[in-house]
Amino acid sequence: MAIDVQQLADGVRTGNRAAISQAITLVESSRADHRAASRELLALLTPVVSSSEAGKAVRVGISGVPGVGKSTFIEALGIWLVGEGHKVGVLAVDPSSIRTGGSVLGDKTRMTELAATPNAYIRPSPSAGTLGGVARATTQAISILEAAGFDVVLIETVGVGQSEVTVAGMVDTFLFLTLARTGDQLQGIKKGILEIADVIAVNKADGDRAVEAKATAKDMAGALRLVYAGTHGWVPPVLTCSALEGTDIDTVWNRVIRHREFLGKKGIAEKRAEQQLDFTWALVRDELDQRLRNNEAVSAVRAEVREAVLAGEMPATTAADKILAAYDNKRDA
Numbered sequence: 543m544a545i546d547v548q549q550l551a552d553g554v555r556t557g558n559r560a561a562i563s564q565a566i567t568l569v570e571s572s573r574a575d576h577r578a579a580s581r582e583l584l585a586l587l588t589p590v591v592s593s594s595e596a597g598k599a600v601r602v603g604i605s606g607v608p609g610v611g612k613s614t615f616i617e618a619l620g621i622w623l624v625g626e627g628h629k630v631g632v633l634a635v636d637p638s639s640i641r642t643g644g645s646v647l648g649d650k651t652r653m654t655e656l657a658a659t660p661n662a663y664i665r666p667s668p669s670a671g672t673l674g675g676v677a678r679a680t681t682q683a684i685s686i687l688e689a690a691g692f693d694v695v696l697i698e699t700v701g702v703g704q705s706e707v708t709v710a711g712m713v714d715t716f717l718f719l720t721l722a723r724t725g726d727q728l729q730g731i732k733k734g735i736l737e738i739a740d741v742i743a744v745n746k747a748d749g750d751r752a753v754e755a756k757a758t759a760k761d762m763a764g765a766l767r768l769v770y771a772g773t774h775g776w777v778p779p780v781l782t783c784s785a786l787e788g789t790d791i792d793t794v795w796n797r798v799i800r801h802r803e804f805l806g807k808k809g810i811a812e813k814r815a816e817q818q819l820d821f822t823w824a825l826v827r828d829e830l831d832q833r834l835r836n837n838e839a840v841s842a843v844r845a846e847v848r849e850a851v852l853a854g855e856m857p858a859t860t861a862a863d864k865i866l867a868a869y870d871n872k873r874d875a
């Protein structure tokens with residue numbers, strides 16, 4: 543079926559939900575004709591995004607281990623933001639869906655109230671492909687949501703390393719949710735997370751856990767001050783909140799806004815420009831990886847190389863050279 547890209551772009555611009563869903567499905571597709579149509583669609587939407595307020599959406603990544611309360615938090619935050627007059631889009635990057643086709647994040651029962659809110663739009667993670675492919679789809683989905691007039695875009699991901707780094711490369715502010723755990727306050731946060739977190743919130747600060755959560759936040763804030771001592775940059779604040787009871791969600795959001803103010807309009811523009819450049823190379827690497835996988839000459843030597851390496855008859859360096867030679871010959875042919 544041929545896609546009327548112009549009509550789809552018009553639909554997105556007027557905020558039509560069916561058009562938004564169709565557009566995101568299109569950018570998630572790995573089919574060559576769909577990818578061409580996606581490029582066309584984005585080209586039609588880009589002037590809208592870059593020239594208007596639509597392009598100024600607040601982009602926030604939200605992460606934390608399974609069970610930390612991400613979906614409860616996003617539901618509470620999203621409903622509050624809609625109440626404040628915002629239009630809120632939620633996207634997900636779910637690394638488990640990439641490996642298994644199953645999903646930690648994407649089941650439909652999550653965020654039911656927010657999903658039913660007219661000024662909110664929730665999209666589960668694309669459930670196939672590589673992390674690079676999902677990143678490409680998600681980056682384009684952000685543009686679609688911005689063109690559709692969403693002024694807040696939240697991107698949820700599970701705390702599994704690479705996906706967080708990927709999401710950090712798409713957002714202005716990265717919010718990390720964690721839990722109170724006396725004794726291992728900083729071990730609880732992996733080193734890589736510390737490097738990308740802009741705001742940290744200790745969730746489930748309610749009932750019996752409230753005191754412990756506050757103590758954890760205080761310790762973590764102290765440790766972070768030491769880590770950042772002597773620098774003049776942004777020191778990630780550590781807050782507490784209860785997603786379940788909806789307390790201090792606004793305080794957490796205010797820190798997100800304060801982080802944006804710290805960056806300033808120019809800082810955000812520069813950050814986004816650099817993200818685009820990084821993303822360009824990520825796209826190239828992803829595409830080269832696909833080409834390598836689909837290359838016939840490489841397929842022809844793959845089994846032979848595999849056996850030789852497994853039998854200990856061929857060093858990895860020789861094997862890699864053989865594969866690259868096969869790839870290069872094929873391309874030069």
Ligand code: GDP
Nearest residue numbers: 607608609610611612613614745746784785786
């Ligand atoms: P996710 O896996 O990070 O998305 O976590 P969920 O939002 O699904 O929450 C996991 C469990 O923790 C659920 O049973 C929630 O009801 C509960 N939960 C989430 N936030 C809070 C909170 O602030 N306080 C308490 N007591 N429970 C919470």
